[in-house]
Amino acid sequence: MANKFSKAVAAIYKLPEFCHGYLLTKLFCTQVKYAGTSRIKLxxxxxxxxxxxxxxxxxxxxxxxxxxxxxASLLAESATGTLFGMNVPDSHLPLLKSMTVNYNRRMQGGLTAKAQLSEAQIAIINSEEKGDMLVPVTITDESGQEPIECLMNWAWVPKKRK
Structure with missing residues (x-):
């Protein structure tokens, strides 16, 4: 099920490839203002x-x-939130319920976050009125190692009607 955010992402991917990252980042920063201060790139x-x-x-x-x-925590939250936001219907709000971050060693250089959802998880988000789930994310540094482990629990609830 497509929502406004996923439709905007699809429109960006129809444009020339060289501008995808820039436009995805701009789109993200219009929704999550604080992430722009850290120069996170999609x-x-x-x-x-x-x-x-x-x-x-x-x-x-x-x-x-x-x-x-x-x-580093902001990066993990942003990755999982972006992914979660791609799948939550427009009639619902995505909310970070909890986050656990374990720092295992010093981070070397820049960081990359990769968040993933299975088809089964996406089906649950689109079929349940409300709920929550852990959204997996892997953070690697420039050495290729995973200096931190993150657990992000995201919830979805119906928007209040005006």
């Missing part, structure tokens, strides 16, 4: 998979020159 967006990146630039660094813990 690389790939579909109903089943989203890939986002954040560069290790001064505005997101911690005191030891790595990506700050909160910037």
């Amino acid at each position: 690389q790939k967006v579909s109903n089943q998979e989203v890939v986002l990146t954040i560069a290790n630039i001064k505005r997101v660094q911690n005191h030891i020159g790595g990506v700050h813990a909160i910037a």
Whole structure:
């Protein structure tokens, strides 16, 4: 089931490939204003998979020159939220219910987040009036390792009628 956000993404993918990342990022930042301050970039967006990146630039660094813990958490939340938002009907609100982030080692360089939903998860979102689910996300750094583990629990509820 397509919603306004997924239709806008589909329209972007009809344009020349060189502008996809830029336009996807612009679209995202119109919806999630704070993410733009960290310069998160959308690389790939579909109903089943989203890939986002954040560069290790001064505005997101911690005191030891790595990506700050909160910037890494923002990346995970943004990846899962974008993916979840692609699948929630327009009649419902997506809400982050909880997040757990375990920092296993120092992050090296920029980060890439990949969030995925199965067909079964998407079917549940579109058939249940409300609910919640864990949206898997993998965060890798420039070394190819996974310095953090994230669990993002997203919920969907009907919008209140005016």
